[in-house]
Amino acid sequence: MSHTDNAPSDQEIQERLSRVRHLILDVDGVLTDGRLYFDNHGNELKTFHTLDGHGIKMLQQSGVAVAIITGRRSSLVEKRAHDLGITRLIQGREDKYSAFQELFANEPHTLENIAYVGDDYPDLQLMTRVGCPIAVPDAAPPVKERALFTTERKGGLGAVREVCDRIMQAQGTFDAALAPYLTHVEK
Secondary structure (H helix, E strand, C coil): CCCCCCCCCHHHHHHHHHCCCEEEECCCCCCCCCCCEECCCCCEECCCCHHHHHHHHHHHHCCCEEEEECCCCCHHHHHHHHHHCCCEEECCCCCHHHHHHHHCCCCCCCHHHEEEEECCHHHHHHHCCCCEEEECCCCCHHHHHCCCEECCCCCCCCHHHHHHHHHHHHHCCHHHHHHHHHCCCCC
């Protein structure tokens, strides 16, 4: 969907987000800023934003499952997924749709209940099939054109947190997820 005359209404976006049961994330350009960092010894470095991580934890606690499908392989991504309690992780796969089919081979699912956040051409295979395709601001134009919406925040800089918050808001679980942080204990 393009952000032109055919752009979905806020109500349509809310309705689709309210049905999300699984959020699938790309890594480079979504959970990171998309740049690849290497040290002098050839070791890869990645930076992840704490806002995204906490948003993922809150979303999972609200009942929405989170998975990662990425084209590159990295022990850093494996560690990050483990730290966030994400058990569904497929790395080194450019064919995101067949990777998705493997993840859900033994679990009933409906594509309209899946949200996917991507930024580049390999993401289109899955984005064009799910009910809630989402892009980040610096995504390739064909990706943004086919997204239900584009986040305000960039990949690696809080885009995933924005998606998590919007899903919880649409599902009416955001206030309950936020409540523990608003409690005040008087001494």
